[in-house]
Amino acid sequence: MIESDRLRDAYITGVGAFLPGPRIGNAQMEDFIGRIGGRSSVVGRRALRWNGIEGRHYALDVFGQPLHSNASMCGVAAQAALDDAGLDKGALGFLAVATTQGDLLVPGHASAVQAELAAGPMEVASFQSVCASALMAAKAAWLNVRAGEADVALACAGEFSSRWFRPEFYEGTALVDAKGRPAMEADFLRFTLSDGAGAVLMEPRPRPEGRSLKVRWIDMVSLAGRFDPCMWAGAATADRADMKSAWSHAGPVAAHAAGAVALLQDFELLKIVIRAWIGVWLEKVDQGRIVPDTVDHLLCHYSAKSLREEIVGLLKDTKAMIPEEKWFSTLRESGNVGSASIWIMLAAFMKSGRARPGETVLCIVPESGWAMIGFMMLEVV
Numbered sequence: 001m002i003e004s005d006r007l008r009d010a011y012i013t014g015v016g017a018f019l020p021g022p023r024i025g026n027a028q029m030e031d032f033i034g035r036i037g038g039r040s041s042v043v044g045r046r047a048l049r050w051n052g053i054e055g056r057h058y059a060l061d062v063f064g065q066p067l068h069s070n071a072s073m074c075g076v077a078a079q080a081a082l083d084d085a086g087l088d089k090g091a092l093g094f095l096a097v098a099t100t101q102g103d104l105l106v107p108g109h110a111s112a113v114q115a116e117l118a119a120g121p122m123e124v125a126s127f128q129s130v131c132a133s134a135l136m137a138a139k140a141a142w143l144n145v146r147a148g149e150a151d152v153a154l155a156c157a158g159e160f161s162s163r164w165f166r167p168e169f170y171e172g173t174a175l176v177d178a179k180g181r182p183a184m185e186a187d188f189l190r191f192t193l194s195d196g197a198g199a200v201l202m203e204p205r206p207r208p209e210g211r212s213l214k215v216r217w218i219d220m221v222s223l224a225g226r227f228d229p230c231m232w233a234g235a236a237t238a239d240r241a242d243m244k245s246a247w248s249h250a251g252p253v254a255a256h257a258a259g260a261v262a263l264l265q266d267f268e269l270l271k272i273v274i275r276a277w278i279g280v281w282l283e284k285v286d287q288g289r290i291v292p293d294t295v296d297h298l299l300c301h302y303s304a305k306s307l308r309e310e311i312v313g314l315l316k317d318t319k320a321m322i323p324e325e326k327w328f329s330t331l332r333e334s335g336n337v338g339s340a341s342i343w344i345m346l347a348a349f350m351k352s353g354r355a356r357p358g359e360t361v362l363c364i365v366p367e368s369g370w371a372m373i374g375f376m377m378l379e380v381v
Helices: 026-033 042-051 070-085 109-117 133-147 161-165 184-190 252-257 267-286 305-315 338-352
Strands: 011-018 094-099 123-128 153-159 196-203 213-222 297-300 360-367 372-380
Touching (some): 011 070, 026 042, 026 161, 070 109, 070 338, 094 109, 094 133, 109 123, 109 153, 133 153, 133 196, 133 338, 133 372, 184 267, 196 338, 267 360, 297 338
Parallel strands (some): 094 123, 094 153
Antiparallel strands (some): 011 196, 011 213, 153 196, 213 372
16 A cells, blocks of 8 residues: 555546447347247337337347356456456456346356456455446555556456346246236336446556546445335335335245346336436536536436436526436437446547547436445546
8 A cells, every 4th residue: 555645546447338239229128138928029019119229238148148258248348448448357456346247146246257258366346236236346446556566457347138138037037917918117228228348447657658538536425224226136016115025034935936037127206216316317417526517527327318318307497417428328329228338438439539638427227126326537648
């Protein structure tokens, strides 16, 4: 550790992303995730109109067989970030990994990624939530570099959502009615989430050549004390706020039959949570933490085109609105990859050539899981 009470600066010197397999268009989706009851989904067509996604990637083949693991995708993205920074994995001193659902229930996902990298001894940390878990991992990496605990820290996030969307997760459960129709709160997500991984590497100084991103600050705000879970897996809809009713108490067989294993979303609650996210955003502006006129680029993660329209509609009449021409997104091209989305987006942004020295990049990651939102302010150097 550095012999000083002064915190160091930290810079993102490498960014990496991995999207498995070919790009899958809307017409091909159910060839990969399957058709519940052998029928095409009516809800799915509505979901695609709502989310505006035209392409995504799956770590499954057309027979539902895995091409990768979550850990292997994270490993590829992590190696890409190391390569981008011009470093070997032996330089790593800290590894933080985020995901919604890892490959194993236990142990932590960071250990699986370290093993996938065949990396040497180091400190690791696992973060499990939904989309905002990426910024949890990033904050851990950032603070380790700032405190001098590590000279090279990597934050990675990966998702293998498609394996949870195969018909066997729904057929024969309470999520499918007598006519073989899946519940909307389950079927909708099958057409929204996809697979991939992304990573950022941090050091206490910028790279000698090319662009780096100075991390000015990272803020996380959880509002779980005000709401029930909005997106979850492990409990039936009515019991999701009662931890004594979680799947582990009933056992896996009974929980599966009750529809308590699949990933679910409460869309009515989501409408309320959106306003809560905006409330936190407005507070950041009121506090002077975010000064909209000084933001040059906004990378805001959102799960659907219609959700972006909702956010813009709520912000347009406020001083917190950042003009849409400053927004950058990869949602339409590569889909919603959960926690990995913000790093996939940042990697594409850095490759786009838009970043200029001195400009600011604000990353915002709202999470519907249990009402959370994260912010990260970057400066191009």
